[in-house]
Amino acid sequence: MTRSLDTEVPFESNGSPPPVFNRRVRLLVWVLDQHDEIGLTRQVFEERGWTVREATAEDQPNTDEGYTALLVEVRLRGARINACSAARHQVSALIETRKLSALVRDAAMVVPSQHPQTTRYFMYRKPPTDAGPIARRLWDCWISIGGADVPRMVELPGEASPSDAVADLRQRTLGGAAFEEATHGVRLQVGPRRPPATDQTTGSRPPSRATRLWPNMLVGCVCLVFLLAGGSASSALPPPWNVLCLLPAAALTWPVGRWVTSNETRPAPVQVVVGMVITGGLSFIGYVFVEQSPGAGIRSAIALPATGLGLLLAIGAWHAVRDSWLSRNAHWVLPVAATPIAFVLPYAGKLLHAVYLTDVFGIPADAVSVPFYWQFLVALKPLALMLAVLLLFVGAAGWVKYFHWTSGLREVTLFVWPLVLLVWVLTVIQVGIEDAGNTANRAAATARAGKNPTQWFGIQGNLMCVTPLTKKTSVFNGPIPHHPVLTFGTTGDHVWAWDPVRNRSADRTWKTFRIRAEEVSVTPPASGQKGPVCQQKDT
Numbered sequence: 001m002t003r004s005l006d007t008e009v010p011f012e013s014n015g016s017p018p019p020v021f022n023r024r025v026r027l028l029v030w031v032l033d034q035h036d037e038i039g040l041t042r043q044v045f046e047e048r049g050w051t052v053r054e055a056t057a058e059d060q061p062n063t064d065e066g067y068t069a070l071l072v073e074v075r076l077r078g079a080r081i082n083a084c085s086a087a088r089h090q091v092s093a094l095i096e097t098r099k100l101s102a103l104v105r106d107a108a109m110v111v112p113s114q115h116p117q118t119t120r121y122f123m124y125r126k127p128p129t130d131a132g133p134i135a136r137r138l139w140d141c142w143i144s145i146g147g148a149d150v151p152r153m154v155e156l157p158g159e160a161s162p163s164d165a166v167a168d169l170r171q172r173t174l175g176g177a178a179f180e181e182a183t184h185g186v187r188l189q190v191g192p193r194r195p196p197a198t199d200q201t202t203g204s205r206p207p208s209r210a211t212r213l214w215p216n217m218l219v220g221c222v223c224l225v226f227l228l229a230g231g232s233a234s235s236a237l238p239p240p241w242n243v244l245c246l247l248p249a250a251a252l253t254w255p256v257g258r259w260v261t262s263n264e265t266r267p268a269p270v271q272v273v274v275g276m277v278i279t280g281g282l283s284f285i286g287y288v289f290v291e292q293s294p295g296a297g298i299r300s301a302i303a304l305p306a307t308g309l310g311l312l313l314a315i316g317a318w319h320a321v322r323d324s325w326l327s328r329n330a331h332w333v334l335p336v337a338a339t340p341i342a343f344v345l346p347y348a349g350k351l352l353h354a355v356y357l358t359d360v361f362g363i364p365a366d367a368v369s370v371p372f373y374w375q376f377l378v379a380l381k382p383l384a385l386m387l388a389v390l391l392l393f394v395g396a397a398g399w400v401k402y403f404h405w406t407s408g409l410r411e412v413t414l415f416v417w418p419l420v421l422l423v424w425v426l427t428v429i430q431v432g433i434e435d436a437g438n439t440a441n442r443a444a445a446t447a448r449a450g451k452n453p454t455q456w457f458g459i460q461g462n463l464m465c466v467t468p469l470t471k472k473t474s475v476f477n478g479p480i481p482h483h484p485v486l487t488f489g490t491t492g493d494h495v496w497a498w499d500p501v502r503n504r505s506a507d508r509t510w511k512t513f514r515i516r517a518e519e520v521s522v523t524p525p526a527s528g529q530k531g532p533v534c535q536q537k538d539t
Contacts, residue, residue, distance in 0.1 A: 031067065070102075125184060227252070352379065466515065
């Protein structure tokens with residue numbers, strides 16, 4: 001009797017396979033028929049965790065003279081697509097690197113045999129014998145949703161009946177409760193009715209699963225659209241029209257509940273409640289989607305794709321770090337990587353504050369008092385953008401790893417990706433600096449318009465009137481104007497102010513002047529017809 005390649009053959013190997021895998025690829029490798037070459041090849045392969053055995057006549061009918069056939073099983077984790085090519089490339093690359101006298105002749109994905117269809121039954125407690133009719137109906141509802149289940153479950157092959165499940169439960173206890181006919185019963189898991197394994201009229205097998213599912217999927221998609229649209233319309237329309245929009249949900253409650261619970265006879269209240277949960281939940285999602293974003297159709301349309309992209313990137317990042325060096329050493333890598341952030345963020349915050357004050361207003365950053373915690377918060381925005389860019393690259397790398405697209409390009413990938421990531425990190429820093437400068441320019445334009453600019457991470461500018469207290473006043477870049485100027489508070493012995501009106505030079509610093517704090521009085525301006533005004537003269 002011929003044994004197929006799919007049959008599991010015990011491997012005699014001292015190597016330890018990878019701890020987690022979901023793909024198995026077997027490769028036929030010809031090795032030079034010399035004892036040293038065969039031993040070295042087996043040793044090198046087993047060091048990688050691959051199982052190796054000699055090929056039998058069923059695996060390799062014949063080999064060229066001077067060669068011995070080995071069967072190598074490479075175990076991978078990832079998608080089915082490209083798994084065979086990735087395994088072949090790994091073995092060929094190892095042969096080339098270690099200069100082995102071997103050749104990969106064939107590779108095939110190990111396809112496990114299909115498991116038969118099974119039926120799962122749960123064991124439950126029957127209602128008390130002295131229970132009244134109302135209590136029995138309530139108990140039946142409680143049984144249908146699993147409230148009366150005993151922690152015992154049996155799974156039988158094929159389309160098993162309740163009597164088969166009872167007979168199987170009576171054979172053993174496994175340390176749990178023994179099945180008793182008077183106090184226990186069995187039920188199916190809540191779900192729709194499954195199609196029969198064979199056609200009842202002709203006895204032939206039914207169409208494939210995909211052929212049976214697509215009509216149900218089409219009907220389900222139509223119901224989903226109706227329910228989401230009804231919930232959205234109920235939020236957008238005024239009463240009483242919003243109530244009419246919920247009629248599709250009310251009409252679909254009974255059919256949906258009955259279909260979801262159709263694999264077994266269940267009480268009508270359970271079917272209604274299940275239908276209400278499904279239809280009401282979908283309608284509520286549509287209602288909340290419109291209610292939380294009124295008048296923002298474009299933004300709402302972008303929110304869903306952006307959320308989906310974020311989920312894809314998060315899943316890709318998980319594929320990238322799982323079973324990797326980082327995941328195995330995360331207990332010390334993450335603390336070491338996070339420790340410098342506490343020292344880097346304040347310096348980054350000082351840099352952004354300096355860009356805001358010095359580059360646009362010509363005021364030294366040390367001349368403005370900013371609370372310490374704002375230096376952390378102002379640097380969080382570039383840090384968040386940097387982490388988003390990092391998530392983008394790590395997520396993409398994870399999907400590349402999952403689909404085995406790095407085969408043959410590993411060296412190029414390891415060289416190019418860090419450079420691209422470095423370029424993006426530097427770009428994020430540049431974007432953060434430009435954002436601080438643009439915010440300062442908007443604040444300057446607001447001050448020219450006679451209004452106080454909004455606060456920016458602890459920096460609050462105010463239009464104030466500077467009045468000399470003596471006739472002789474020390475002014476740097478004077479004179480003191482008689483109109484309001486922009487100040488950011490005082491620190492030390494001097495007051496720095498930026499004149500939004502002065503236009504003597506294109507240099508920004510010429511619009512900034514400095515005076516001693518004890519020689520002037522700084523007061524809020526009065527309201528005028530054209531904006532804030534100061535009642536004083538130039539000095």
